[in-house]
Amino acid sequence: MKNLSLPRLLSAGLRGGRSSLRSNLLFQEGHMLSALRLCFTPLRAKSIRLSILLLIVALTLFKAHPAYGQGGVEVKDANVVVMFGQQITFQAQLVSPLPILQASILFRELNEEVTRVAPLQLGENNTVSFTYDASQNVLPPFSTIIFWYQVMLDDNQTYTSTPIQFRYDDNRFPWRASTSGPLTVHWYEGDDAFGQAALDAAGSSLAAMNDFIPLTLNTPLDVYIYANAGDLQGALQLGGEQWAGGHANPKLGVVMVAIPPGPSQSIQMQTAIPHELAHVMLAHALGAGYDRLPVWLSEGIASSVELYPNPDYDVALKSASQNDSLLRFADLCDSFPPDAARAFLAYAQSQSFTKYLHSAYGTTGLMSLVSAYTDGLSCDLGAKRALSMSLGQLDTRWRESELGQNVTGVALRNLAPFALLMLVILVVPIWGAVDIARQRRRRRGLEAK
Numbered sequence: 001m002k003n004l005s006l007p008r009l010l011s012a013g014l015r016g017g018r019s020s021l022r023s024n025l026l027f028q029e030g031h032m033l034s035a036l037r038l039c040f041t042p043l044r045a046k047s048i049r050l051s052i053l054l055l056i057v058a059l060t061l062f063k064a065h066p067a068y069g070q071g072g073v074e075v076k077d078a079n080v081v082v083m084f085g086q087q088i089t090f091q092a093q094l095v096s097p098l099p100i101l102q103a104s105i106l107f108r109e110l111n112e113e114v115t116r117v118a119p120l121q122l123g124e125n126n127t128v129s130f131t132y133d134a135s136q137n138v139l140p141p142f143s144t145i146i147f148w149y150q151v152m153l154d155d156n157q158t159y160t161s162t163p164i165q166f167r168y169d170d171n172r173f174p175w176r177a178s179t180s181g182p183l184t185v186h187w188y189e190g191d192d193a194f195g196q197a198a199l200d201a202a203g204s205s206l207a208a209m210n211d212f213i214p215l216t217l218n219t220p221l222d223v224y225i226y227a228n229a230g231d232l233q234g235a236l237q238l239g240g241e242q243w244a245g246g247h248a249n250p251k252l253g254v255v256m257v258a259i260p261p262g263p264s265q266s267i268q269m270q271t272a273i274p275h276e277l278a279h280v281m282l283a284h285a286l287g288a289g290y291d292r293l294p295v296w297l298s299e300g301i302a303s304s305v306e307l308y309p310n311p312d313y314d315v316a317l318k319s320a321s322q323n324d325s326l327l328r329f330a331d332l333c334d335s336f337p338p339d340a341a342r343a344f345l346a347y348a349q350s351q352s353f354t355k356y357l358h359s360a361y362g363t364t365g366l367m368s369l370v371s372a373y374t375d376g377l378s379c380d381l382g383a384k385r386a387l388s389m390s391l392g393q394l395d396t397r398w399r400e401s402e403l404g405q406n407v408t409g410v411a412l413r414n415l416a417p418f419a420l421l422m423l424v425i426l427v428v429p430i431w432g433a434v435d436i437a438r439q440r441r442r443r444r445g446l447e448a449k
């Protein structure tokens with residue numbers, strides 16, 4: 001038996017997260033005691049473990065009699081037993097001044113619009129228990145679940161309890177955590193130095209992002225570091241998400257990455273953490289407009305702030321440029337290719353293209369481009385409004401400037417400002433000389449007369 005991360009059962013309206021459990025266990029006034037239990041069953045057959053954490057928190061009794069408040073029903077001894085990806089069991093005792101005729105539990109993930117409802121059987125002393133099959137009806141990992149009870153009493157009126165919320169953590173692993181400012185890093189393999197290195201990488205990521213495109217992180221953000229790709233894949237699948245090398249959930253303020261402790265941990269931290277953090281920061285800053293960004297731009301920004309640039313991107317770009325197999329950015333607006341090789345090239349191109357736009361048009365140009373897209377302009381029109389050039393023209397300029405294609409064209413265009421200058425330098429004196437000569441001739445003519 002092994003203690004795992006603390007479950008967080010919170011009264012509604014409080015954010016699940018970094019606040020201490022003791023200060024946040026604010027159940028309905030009048031409750032004396034609340035108990036929480038967390039049950040953990042790993043999925044891997046190798047190490048079958050069952051861990052139960054029982055935490056009893058005593059709260060001060062403010063009133064001699066329970067308050068029924070808005071609901072006419074009080075929830076006592078609320079327990080939530082989570083087996084991540086498998087089931088969630090809600091247990092409580094319902095207390096009311098009148099006999100309870102019917103009871104049900106209602107719950108949803110905090111950002112969901114649909115509320116799940118289940119009827120309840122009343123047990124002895126109106127105790128209730130409901131088990132939700134989280135393997136069939138998945139919930140996102142680390143999301144906040146809010147639940148409440150509804151009863152019909154003997155007066156034929158319906159009453160609702162005060163909502164309670166908790167965080168649906170991936171409790172298959174014994175997470176450790178370290179916090180600095182808005183960032184909390186969680187990990188379960190690796191020592192303190194591993195956690196500190198991850199926290200440092202996350203902190204540097206915020207600075208790098210702010211340098212590239214001025215966005216600051218105003219809300220708390222959690223980075224979960226899985227020890228291997230298999231563990232992360234399991235979490236994403238059990239949470240109903242697509243398999244990916246890393247995952248960012250801006251709504252939850254959660255980033256999930258796989259970084260095994262070892263010699264390459266530093267490189268992986270400096271690559272994966274900034275990339276996923278950038279997605280969350282962009283999404284927070286742009287709100288609903290984030291979804292309107294072309295994929296090449298959101299991935300381009302996220303890849304550009306990676307603290308350890310991927311050396312294979314250059315190789316892929318040069319090879320595709322020589323083979324004339326570069327992808328058109330117009331084809332990377334809505335999605336990236338499904339096959340791994342072309343998807344890799346799409347990331348490489350997006351990073352290089354976004355960096356080129358940043359160096360050619362500066363942060364202001366990049367911000368104008370972002371706002372054109374968040375305003376709803378199409379992939380091509382956004383480029384025209386922000387940078388006065390079509391996406392195709394920008395693509396050509398990028399190929400020429402970064403990949404050395406059409407070098408003569410680049411040279412001519414680069415010479416153009418100098419040619420203009422030369423023209424001004426030469427033409428002005430010539431025109432001046434001609435004018436002086438003309439004036440002299442006119443003067444001589446007048447003298448002759």
Ligand SMILES: [Zn+2]
Pocket residue numbers: 275279298299302
């Ligand atoms: Zn990405």
